[in-house]
Amino acid sequence: MLAVNFLLLAAALFSIGVYGVIARRNAVMVLMSIELILNAVTLNLVAFALMNGAIDGQVFALFVIAIAAAEVGVGLAMVLMIYRNRKSIALDELSEMKG
């Protein structure tokens, strides 16, 4: 296997995730795009672990998976609270803190 295969695939996933974060208006869809970005990073970590013959990349990948699970839990709880207060999860309507 070539290292660039994995790295280019991860770069593509990362860019698609960034597009999703910018383009989407629904908060749940933005969280899904963030999952794409996190998976791209984890794929890179595993590829580098294979390249260097060290296992630390896989350890970090497992840490990233654990933190991502916590992030989704808190993120969706916040989205639920916003929905309960405003009956909408459109991100462009949340502009109270706009200067």
Next chain:
Amino acid sequence: MSALILAADDINVAQNVAFGIIAAMMIFAALSVVTSKNVVHAALWLVMVLSGVAAQYILASAEFVAASQILVYIGAVMVLFLFGIMLTRAQIGKEAGLNNKGWALGIPVGLLMFGLLAWVILDAFDDQVLPDRGATPTVLLSDQFLSIYLVPFIAVSFVLLAAAIGAIVLARKD
């Protein structure tokens, strides 16, 4: 370029073919996640991306990470997403207004970012071949977790506990 190196001797052809098929499927599914008009369909496309990532982990000889990916992401995170969709929307089906007004700005940003990353990656790792190491023993991972990564491991367990309690506090009705 990389396409020429594919014909070299030290490349496992079957592995590369499997990688290409799974990668094409993953990119198609990821594009569907960010362009789908239906939130539930986007969540199901995300399942395809996540299982593709798990398959790539197996190709990269990281079996335990692949198993954790399937357990945590497909087992737990996707159920959370589907619950989130169910609790925040009344109607199931196509929905207008899923995108921002300035959504087209994301296309040049994404393309520019991919171009920059691809340029850097090809510049740095153009002909680097990944060695064929076989399956990683899970014993090695657990040895790392319980020796030099013990403090971060305990810290992560506290983060998970705090996140669980925080999510309950945030989502509670009163």
